[in-house]
Amino acid sequence: MAKWPLPDPMRRALALAQEAVVAGEVPVGAVVVKDGIVLGEGYNLTRTDHDPTAHAEIVAIRRAATALGDDRLTGCDLYVTLEPCGMCAGAIAHARIARLYYGAGDPKGGAVEHGACVFEQAQCLHRPEVYSGIGEGEAGKLLRGFFSERR
Amino acid sequence: MAKWPLPDPMRRALALAQEAVVAGEVPVGAVVVKDGIVLGEGYNLTRTDHDPTAHAEIVAIRRAATALGDDRLTGCDLYVTLEPCGMCAGAIAHARIARLYYGAGDPKGGAVEHGACVFEQAQCLHRPEVYSGIGEGEAGKLLRGFFSERR
Numbered sequence: 001m002a003k004w005p006l007p008d009p010m011r012r013a014l015a016l017a018q019e020a021v022v023a024g025e026v027p028v029g030a031v032v033v034k035d036g037i038v039l040g041e042g043y044n045l046t047r048t049d050h051d052p053t054a055h056a057e058i059v060a061i062r063r064a065a066t067a068l069g070d071d072r073l074t075g076c077d078l079y080v081t082l083e084p085c086g087m088c089a090g091a092i093a094h095a096r097i098a099r100l101y102y103g104a105g106d107p108k109g110g111a112v113e114h115g116a117c118v119f120e121q122a123q124c125l126h127r128p129e130v131y132s133g134i135g136e137g138e139a140g141k142l143l144r145g146f147f148s149e150r151r
Numbered sequence: 152m153a154k155w156p157l158p159d160p161m162r163r164a165l166a167l168a169q170e171a172v173v174a175g176e177v178p179v180g181a182v183v184v185k186d187g188i189v190l191g192e193g194y195n196l197t198r199t200d201h202d203p204t205a206h207a208e209i210v211a212i213r214r215a216a217t218a219l220g221d222d223r224l225t226g227c228d229l230y231v232t233l234e235p236c237g238m239c240a241g242a243i244a245h246a247r248i249a250r251l252y253y254g255a256g257d258p259k260g261g262a263v264e265h266g267a268c269v270f271e272q273a274q275c276l277h278r279p280e281v282y283s284g285i286g287e288g289e290a291g292k293l294l295r296g297f298f299s300e301r302r
Binding site for chain 2: 046047049050051052053054058061062065066068069070071072073085086087088089090091093094095096108109111114115116118121122123125
């Protein structure tokens with residue numbers, strides 16, 4: 001029985017999460033795509049860059065916005081290996097991301113299906129379509145491996 | 152009768168908000184201070200920098216973290232002219248800001264006393280002390296002037 005193949009951008013996000021492990025960063029990767037073309041990608045860089053805002057999603061969004069020369073990523077999709085936190089969900093709304101695809105859910109820090117449920121707030125000015133659980137097995141394995149080594 | 156003087160960092164944040172008007176940006180300014188020394192400051196740069204994450208708070212936090220060479224701004228205070236949104240409140244928690252002082256409340260976009268009330272979520276791993284209404288008159292006047300000219 002063939003396994004359903006992951007979409008290319010999620011496979012790339014998982015590869016980026018693996019690079020984060022090598023860099024000693026929490027293994028989360030993210031890719032911004034428009035019409036099949038990667039506009040920005042990245043992994044968690046909070047320690048490397050001394051930047052508490054440098055989660056994978058923020059890194060990928062900032063790079064894509066620079067590439068487009070626009071602070072709005074209209075029509076763009078974001079693939080990320082972990083459920084975004086509140087900061088990143090806010091950035092996704094500000095950036096006008098059209099579709100959000102994420103891997104593992106994050107009961108401790110996620111703010112899409114957990115906690116603040118950012119996109120369900122009446123205040124939220126832009127709600128992306130959201131698809132979860134894409135590559136969650138692989139994403140969760142990377143995260144568990146990373147944190148078990150540090151305990 | 153003498154008016155209660157605003158703390159220096161909030162006066163600086165208001166001056167930065169005024170600079171934002173000149174730059175055609177939404178007038179919000181922010182300053183990160185530790186032991187009376189300014190470590191980072193900025194105003195909204197979303198259009199100028201093509202960066203949807205470049206709210207005043209994020210700009211000031213990133214600059215302060217670069218200055219300190221640390222992604223945690225332990226013991227630092229953040230002064231901002233407007234109630235932080237969900238993205239910025241999340242960044243404030245990630246950065247471990249000790250005390251947050253803000254001017255005007257923001258029922259439409261704020262996430263401290265409105266909407267997601269980020270610091271009241273069970274998930275929130277770090278809660279700053281919060282002081283609101285400091286310079287709210289001046290901050291609100293700048294924002295109303297900016298938006299009324301654009302209608």
